[in-house]
Amino acid sequence: MTNRDIDLIDELRRLPAETAWMEFKRDNAEPNGIGKRCSALSNAARFESQDCAYMLWGIDDATHEVVGTSFEPDAEKISGQPLSLWLANCLQPSLAFEFRSVAHPNGRVVLLEVPAATGSPVSFNNIAYIRIGSATPKLADYPERHQKLIERMRPYRWEQDTAMRYVTGDDVLRRLDYSQYFRLTDQPLPDNRAGIFDKLAAERAIVSDVGGRWSITNLGAILLANNLDEFPIHIARKAVRFVAYAGSTRAQPVTHRLDMKKGYAVGFETLIESINGLLPRNEHIGSALRESHPLFPELAIRELVANALIHQDMTIAGAGPQIELFDQRLEIGNPGQPLIKPERMVDLPPRSRNEALASLMRRMNICEEQGSGLDKVIQLVEVFQLPAPWLRAEESSMQVILYGPRKFAEMSPDERVRACYFHAVLKALRGDRMKNASLCARFGIDPKNAAMATAVINKTLDAGLIRHADPEHLRAGYVPIWA
Template sequence: MPESRAQIMQRLQAEGLVVRNPAASWDVTNLGAILFAKRLDDFPHLRRKAVRVIAYTDNSRINTLREQVGNKGYASGFEGLIGFVNNLVPSNEVIGKALRRTVPMYPELAVRELVANALIHQDFTVGGAGPMIEIFADRMEISNPGVPLVDVDRFLDTPPRSRNEALASLMRRFGICEERGSGVDKVVHETEFYQLPAPEFAIAIDSTRASLFAHRSLSQMDKRDRIRACYLHACLRYVSRDYMSNTSLRERFGIAPQNSAMASRYIKEAVEQGVIRPYDELAGRKYMKYVPHWA
């Protein structure tokens, strides 16, 4: 930690957070403001980049339950933002071997990673729009301005390319986001661990949207849900230098061993859709392994 005020200001200048002005004083840069502002409203050109959190009463946007616009910088307000979101998310009661405990509907680690990604990878040149977190009865949607620089189907395995490298670097150093990678592997792992529907990544008009879904039984998932889950499961296994198999997919969906035919049917759906392929087409059915279509 620098000892004097002058040394502190020099360090902040080196990080691009402040600059000298003609009056020999200091001005806060856009980077310093978006990270550490107490009130983003004090910076008119950054006001629309504040995070909006909207909770709805049901699965549509018709009836708003609560709406809040975060006014702090991304770094100084991140923990408060995550806490606020988690307080709005419904909880599930889980009964363990001895204790009954309440857990959020969505894994906190998954929420943290997706919110951090939305802040870091947004396109600041898109006017009149900022990061937004929408909470519905059955899902959470996290969106940011700008289309991604990599294909949404390759979020899990492709190193991220950020438009805002200085912002990303500082937020990584603050421990807010992943040092390497996009954190999407953690998101997929968390949804698999809690046997939630697979997350969905999509491009809308000038924006990117990531969706987390509330728990649904396997019988409640439609074909699209199952294919997406198979694909992301194969991706997660592949980046771990492993392969998807009937056994691994049964574990992902919580299918009993005697119902292996059900897992085989879901794998067939994904193969026919072209999102996964056999690793070795000559392998016996019992030993068949699968990889993403791009592997």
């Protein structure tokens, strides 16, 4: 990091003057002053749309020359506490600031890097400060600036964080599969490096760093990496894992395992091909035709895998999407509780923690347009007369289970109720209503045995998932409870 810090210091020195988010000092290291400035600089950085703010000791604030400093932050103690610990306890909310001692060629410099405020203004001893010129007044004394700062606060976006800093242009081109990016977005490959970097920067896959170098963002790494293992562990552990078993439980031997090293976008087709290549075949009887198909529809697998990648909680450490293939089911899981209840995922617009990632994957035609994917999965499941998928939310994960073909008599009561509910949802989305006859067709029940479908409808009514479309006319059909 030393070379980057030297370039960063030199870039800050080239600024014409101190800014609201950057301040030079010689040796003045009074603790309360540092605490106030941490608050003020952090808030000012967000106000000025900067990711970080800086204090530098050992720089003349008039000439910006490196003069060196005797300040030793690691040696400072306040009330018996190390300076960094004391500051951390005095700043609210917690702030991941960092002191770094830099051996600049012209003298020793101490660099304090302060992240921009997120969520709420940063306070020191319960008072928030702001920088105005070289002054550090209380934020409360400037209500218009306070309001503007609040407006500029934004929720944390994992995609915008840095995966790797201070990399050369050659390293960017080596670590990211840029040619696949242009192919997937249907753009011509530029004939020069500057054009490639301009496009990647416009996507926020990379951002300009100091010293003419680049930072690769989490978004760029997770989607375009040639090898995720070349990135820090918070990226590498997000790789997709695919495991196939010889039987119906995890106790059975593993027949195939794939730990994807490529980024999600550039490795997606290989992943889907690997899954489909291992699927057993199933005979599907359609309109007077008998055809052989994979056990699960490919479009359903594509959409569900893409959803697992897009909607996971990237902030959960040490966990990534996992796909497991058993002899009669496919389980697709991702870390993080869903933002929408599973029973409403088909009809409500999706909500993603990773909007930039979702948007780019849609432009790459990896998944369906927003809000049109899961209903197609349910529809395909019906066409193939498979049991309804199980959308299961757990404490820290989301899982979708696709089941192989089973006759109505082989389905459990819960599976029948789920299928009935999703059938009613699909009908409602088309402006129609579920009826006994349509549910018979869904399950492949002979109309002579319509009482079997009626029994499922009654259980689904008892479960509170559907209701009569018109209580005054019970033959009018059924709609989801929320319709």
